Amino acid sequence: xxxxxxxxxxxxxxxxxxxxxxxxxxxxxxxxxxxxxxxxxxxxxxxxxxxxxxxxxxxxxxxxxxxxxxxxxxxxxxxxxxxxxxxxxxxxxxxxxxxxxxxxxxxxxxxxxxxxxxxxxxxxxxxxxxxxxxxxxxx
Amino acid sequence: xxxxxxxxxxxxxxxxxxxxxxxxxxxxxxxxxxxxxxxxxxxxxxxxxxxxxxxxxxxxxxxxxxxxxxxxxxxxxxxxxxxxxxxxxxxxxxxxxxxxxxxxxxxxxxxxxxxxxxxxxxxxxxxxxxxxxxxxxxx
DNA sequence: CCTTAAGGTGTTACGTTATTACATCCGCTC
DNA sequence: GAGCGGATGTAATAACGTAACACCTTAAGG
Numbered sequence: 527x528x529x530x531x532x533x534x535x536x537x538x539x540x541x542x543x544x545x546x547x548x549x550x551x552x553x554x555x556x557x558x559x560x561x562x563x564x565x566x567x568x569x570x571x572x573x574x575x576x577x578x579x580x581x582x583x584x585x586x587x588x589x590x591x592x593x594x595x596x597x598x599x600x601x602x603x604x605x606x607x608x609x610x611x612x613x614x615x616x617x618x619x620x621x622x623x624x625x626x627x628x629x630x631x632x633x634x635x636x637x638x639x640x641x642x643x644x645x646x647x648x649x650x651x652x653x654x655x656x657x658x659x660x661x662x663x664x665x
Numbered sequence: 666x667x668x669x670x671x672x673x674x675x676x677x678x679x680x681x682x683x684x685x686x687x688x689x690x691x692x693x694x695x696x697x698x699x700x701x702x703x704x705x706x707x708x709x710x711x712x713x714x715x716x717x718x719x720x721x722x723x724x725x726x727x728x729x730x731x732x733x734x735x736x737x738x739x740x741x742x743x744x745x746x747x748x749x750x751x752x753x754x755x756x757x758x759x760x761x762x763x764x765x766x767x768x769x770x771x772x773x774x775x776x777x778x779x780x781x782x783x784x785x786x787x788x789x790x791x792x793x794x795x796x797x798x799x800x801x802x803x804x
Numbered sequence: 805c806c807t808t809a810a811g812g813t814g815t816t817a818c819g820t821t822a823t824t825a826c827a828t829c830c831g832c833t834c
Numbered sequence: 835g836a837g838c839g840g841a842t843g844t845a846a847t848a849a850c851g852t853a854a855c856a857c858c859t860t861a862a863g864g
Contacts (some may be wrong), residue, residue, distance in 0.1 A: 601740040602791050621785050630782045643769045645799025646760050652741050654791040660784025
C-alpha cells in the first residue's frame with residue numbers, strides 16, 4: 527500500500543496545511559497501528575520520546591489531522607484511525623470488526639440521504655458499521 | 666404524537682421487559698426533552714426527586730432502555746434521545762440539527778451495505794447526519 | 805414458613821476521555 | 835527588533851463512564 531506519511535506530506539503541501547513534526551508523529555503512530563487508537567495511548571507513546579506530553583498536545587494534533595482529512599474519529603469507540611487516502615476525509619463509511627478491531631474504510635456512496643427529512647442540509651455524517659470481518663470466526 | 670410512555674408500557678408488556686419506576690422515569694426525562702440529553706443532566710434531574718442519584722443509576726437505566734429499543738444513544742454527542750416508535754430501536758438513522766439540536770429519526774433503509782467489504786457481517790450500525798434542519802437559518 | 809436465587813437499586817470509589825485557560829516559543833513580516 | 839499569528843507546553847479540572855460490593859425485593863421450591 528502507498529505510504530500514508532508520504533501521502534500526507536504531498537496532500538499538505540498541496541493544501542497549505544502545516545504538517546509539523548509533532549502532527550506528523552501523531553499521524554505516524556495512528557497509521558502504524560492497524561486498528562483504532564485511543565488518544566491516551568497515543569499520549570503515552572509520545573511520552574516515551576518527548577519529555578512528557580499532556581492531553582491537549584495529542585488532541586490538538588488529532589483535531590488538525592481530522593480537519594486535514596488524514597484521520598477519522600471512530601465515534602462509537604472514542605478512537606482514531608488513519609485515513610488510507612489523504613483528503614477523502616469527510617466522506618468515509620467505516621466497517622469495524624468487533625473481533626479483530628480491523629477497520630475498513632469505504633469511500634463515496636454517502637447513503638441515507640434519500641430518506642432525509644425535507645429541507646435538512648447535511649454537513650457531516652457519521653457512518654460506522656460494527657460486526658465481523660471475513661477473517662474472523664462467526665460465533 | 667402518540668404518548669411515548671404509554672407506547673413503552675405496551676411494548677414492555679409485550680416483550681416481557683421490566684419497565685420499573687426508575688427506568689420509566691428516566692425514559693420520561695429523555696422523552697420530555699425534545700433534544701439529545703446528557704447522562705449527567707438526567708442524573709441531576711433525578712437527583713431533585715430521589716435522595717441523590719449516582720452515575721450507575723442512570724447508566725443502568727439507559728442501558729436497559731437502549732436494549733429495549735426505547736432510547737438511542739447519539740454517539741457523536743455522548744447523548745441520548747427517545748425513540749419515537751418503541752421497538753424499532755436498532756435500525757435508526759438520525760438527523761441532528763446542529764443549530765436547534767432537534768433530532769429526526771428515520772426508520773428502515775439501512776444503507777451502505779451495498780459497498781460493504783466482502784464477507785463482512787454487520788451486527789450494528791451507527792448512522793448520524795449532522796447539519797441544519799428546515800427551520801434553522803442557513804448561515 | 806423458610807430458603808434460595810435472580811434481578812434491580814444504592815453507594816463508594818475509580819478509570820477514562822476531553823477541555824479551558826494561560827504561558828511560552830518559534831518563524832515571519834515590517 | 836517589535837509585533838504578530840500559529841503551534842506547543844503546562845496545570846488544572848470538567849465531563850463521561852464503569853467496577854465492585856452491599857442491600858433489598860420478589861418469585862419459586864422445599
